[in-house]
Amino acid sequence: MLSSLLDALDGMTGADAPVLSAAPVRLAAPDRPVPLEARISAPATGTNLPVVLFSHGNGWNLDGYAPLTAFWASRGFVVIQPTHLDSRRNGFGFDHPVFPTIWTERIADLTRILDQLETIEAAVPGLAGRVDRSRIAVTGHSWGGQTAQSLLGARIFDETGRVGEDMSDSRVSAGILFAATGVGGDDLHPFAQANFPFMRPSFQEMTTPTLVVAGDHDQSKMSTRGPDWFTDAYTYSPGATDLLTFYGAEHALGGIVGYEVAETTDENPDRVALIQRLTTAYLRTALHIDENSWPAGRDAFSHSTDPIGRADSK
Numbered sequence: 001m002l003s004s005l006l007d008a009l010d011g012m013t014g015a016d017a018p019v020l021s022a023a024p025v026r027l028a029a030p031d032r033p034v035p036l037e038a039r040i041s042a043p044a045t046g047t048n049l050p051v052v053l054f055s056h057g058n059g060w061n062l063d064g065y066a067p068l069t070a071f072w073a074s075r076g077f078v079v080i081q082p083t084h085l086d087s088r089r090n091g092f093g094f095d096h097p098v099f100p101t102i103w104t105e106r107i108a109d110l111t112r113i114l115d116q117l118e119t120i121e122a123a124v125p126g127l128a129g130r131v132d133r134s135r136i137a138v139t140g141h142s143w144g145g146q147t148a149q150s151l152l153g154a155r156i157f158d159e160t161g162r163v164g165e166d167m168s169d170s171r172v173s174a175g176i177l178f179a180a181t182g183v184g185g186d187d188l189h190p191f192a193q194a195n196f197p198f199m200r201p202s203f204q205e206m207t208t209p210t211l212v213v214a215g216d217h218d219q220s221k222m223s224t225r226g227p228d229w230f231t232d233a234y235t236y237s238p239g240a241t242d243l244l245t246f247y248g249a250e251h252a253l254g255g256i257v258g259y260e261v262a263e264t265t266d267e268n269p270d271r272v273a274l275i276q277r278l279t280t281a282y283l284r285t286a287l288h289i290d291e292n293s294w295p296a297g298r299d300a301f302s303h304s305t306d307p308i309g310r311a312d313s314k
Contacts, residue, residue: 002270002274002304002306002308005274005300005301005304005306006273006274006277008300009274009277009278009281009297009300009301010277012277012281012284012290012292012293012296012297012300013075013277013280013281013284013293013297014075014076014280014284014289014290015075015076016074016075017043017044017045017046017074017075017076018043018044018045018074019041019042019043019044019070019073019074020041020042020043020044020124020125020126020127021039021040021041021042021070021073021124022039022040022123022124022125023037023038023039023040023062023063024037024038024039024062024083025037025038025039025040025119025120025123027082027112027113027116027119027120028112028116028119029108029109029112032085032105033085033090033092033098034085034090036082036083036109036112037062037082037083038062038080038081038082038083038113038120039062039063039069039080039081040078040079040080040081040120040123040124040127041069041070041073041078041079041081042073042077042078042079042124042127042130043073043074043075043076043077044126046076046130047129047130048130048132049076049077049078049130049131049132050076050077050078050132050135050136050137050283050287050289051077051078051079051080051117051131051132051133051135051136051137052069052072052077052078052079052080052136052137052138052139052283053080053082053110053113053114053136053137053138053139053148053172054068054069054079054080054081054139054140054144055082055084055106055109055110055138055139055140055141055143055144055145055147055148056081056082056083056084056087056140056141056143056144057140057141057142057143057144057257057263058086058142058143059086059087059088060087060088060144060257061083061087061088061089062081062082062083064081064257064258064261065081065141065256065257065258066258067255067256067257067258067259067272067276068256068275068276068279069081071276071280072276072279072280072283075280075284076289077283078120078127078131080113080120082109082110082113084102084105084106084109084144084147085098085102085105085106086099086102086106086143094195099195100195100197103143103146103147103196103197103198106143106144106147107147107150107151107167109147110138110147110148110151110169111151111169114136114169114171114172117131117133133171135173135287135288135289136171136172136173136174136287137172137173137174137175137176137283137286137287138151138152138169138172138174138175139175139176139177139178139279140177140178140180141178141179141180141253141256141257142178142179142180142181142251143181144178145177145178145179145180145181145233146180146181146198146199146201148175148176148177148180149175149177149180149181149201149203149206149210149233150167150168151167151168151169151172151175152168152172152175152206152208152210152239153166153168153205153206153207153208153237153239154201154202154203154205154206154233154237155167155201155202155205156197156198156200156201156202157184157200157201157202163202163205166205168205168208172208173208173209173286173287174208174209174210174282174283174286174287175208175209175210175211176210176211176212176213176279176282176283177210177211177212177213177233177240178213178214178253178256179213179214179215179218179230179251179253180212180230180233181198181199181201181222181230182201182223182225182228182229182230182231182232182233183200183201183203183229183232183236184199184200184201185200187223187224187225187229188222188223188224189221189222189223189224191222192222192223196222199222199223201232201233203232203233203235203236203237203240204236204237204238206233206237206238206239206240207237207238207239208239209239209241209286210233210237210239210240210241210242211240211242211243211244211279211282211286212230212231212233212234212240212242212243212244213243213244213246213253213275213279214227214230214231214243214244214245214246214249215227215230215245215246215248215249215250215251215253215266216245216246216247216248216249217248217249217250217266218230218249218250218251218253219250220251231243231245234312234314241313241314242282242294242298242311242312242313243311243312243313244275244278244301244309244310244311245309245310245312246271246274246275246308246309247307247308247309247310248266248268248308249266249268249271249309250265250266251263251265252264252265252266252267253266253271253272253275254266254267254268254269254270254271254272254275255267255268255269255271255272256272256275270308271308271309274301274308274309277297278297278298278301280293281293281294281296281297281298282294282297298311298313
């Protein structure tokens with residue numbers, strides 16, 4: 001039964017704690033067209049708290065993805081969510097002069113946050129001195145997955161076919177990619193080829209430990225490939241050693257962006273509950289809180305009598 005699996009996973013994700021959240025927290029970004037703002041969520045108690053950066057999908061902002069971010073915070077992580085330039089709040093459409101550089105600004109937002117962790121600690125009452133800055137993971141959904149994977153080591157092919165700049169960050173020691181952009185080439189639709197240069201990733205350089213999460217009904221409008229496009233990071237990266245594929249899941253993976261929002265075309269609270277717990281188990285192991293959390297969680301998921309997905313490892 002799924003309820004039994006959730007109960008078992010709860011035992012692997014740490015104790016539930018009340019969460020404190022501060023937003024918007026303004027951070028220094030002098031060259032940015034609009035101020036950089038973030039939400040910081042953290043458990044009310046505990047010390048040596050690891051950090052999780054979360055990069056939202058196209059159009060979203062610091063108020064989205066609570067089904068994931070609030071859960072992680074309740075399980076002992078300091079979760080930081082910036083609002084990127086492509087947020088609908090900013091109004092920078094495809095035809096705006098700033099749009100071609102947004103993909104690099106997204107990556108810069110995450111490095112700006114890492115540069116200002118002391119400011120972030122001070123923004124949440126009672127958080128200062130409780131953060132472990134040596135344990136940092138970066139995560140993201142959709143366009144946010146591309147943003148995150150750049151800090152994990154993935155690079156972008158330029159127009160000549162050469163691998164571009166290394167934008168990885170040594171402060172990041174693990175990652176999770178949700179429905180992240182796959183490889184480019186002739187499979188991309190002309191609109192994507194013209195407007196999204198970041199959709200030409202090279203995963204060979206992505207060596208940081210990473211979990212990839214995808215849905216087997218996620219058909220992108222940017223690629224002629226099927227749902228397997230969103231598993232390319234796992235297929236081609238030496239660091240992405242684990243893949244979770246959820247049956248029947250579309251791009252919102254059941255509702256990680258939020259329940260009852262337009263992007264959630266496949267609302268499934270049970271699937272989201274599993275994603276919450278499995279990703280927490282992965283973070284606990286990848287950030288060296290509990291070395292057994294992920295192996296035990298992955299094994300329980302793989303041997304469920306009511307499977308709604310599968311786990312692959314390499």
